[in-house]
Amino acid sequence: xxxxxxxxxxxxxxxxxxxxxxxxxxxxxxxxxxxxxxxxxxxxxxxxxxxxxxxxxxxxxxxxxxxxxxxxxxxxxxxx
Numbered sequence: 832x833x834x835x836x837x838x839x840x841x842x843x844x845x846x847x848x849x850x851x852x853x854x855x856x857x858x859x860x861x862x863x864x865x866x867x868x869x870x871x872x873x874x875x876x877x878x879x880x881x882x883x884x885x886x887x888x889x890x891x892x893x894x895x896x897x898x899x900x901x902x903x904x905x906x907x908x909x910x911x
């Protein structure tokens with residue numbers, strides 16, 4: 832038969848195990864959140880690169896439009 836000390840130490844071990852499991856769960860959740868944040872940031876970086884490329888292409892388009900000589904509009908004479 833136990834003296835009661837074993838009973839108390841068993842309960843203490845249960846608390847330690849619960850604390851360890853809670854700490855492990857917090858660490859796992861933290862790692863999950865960090866991974867999700869990394870994934871989201873990678874997506875944002877890709878989106879940023881895509882938008883920058885579109886802007887560059889638009890700037891090239893504008894430059895090409897400005898470089899073209901302005902069209903000369905000739906007014907047609909009204910029929911007499």
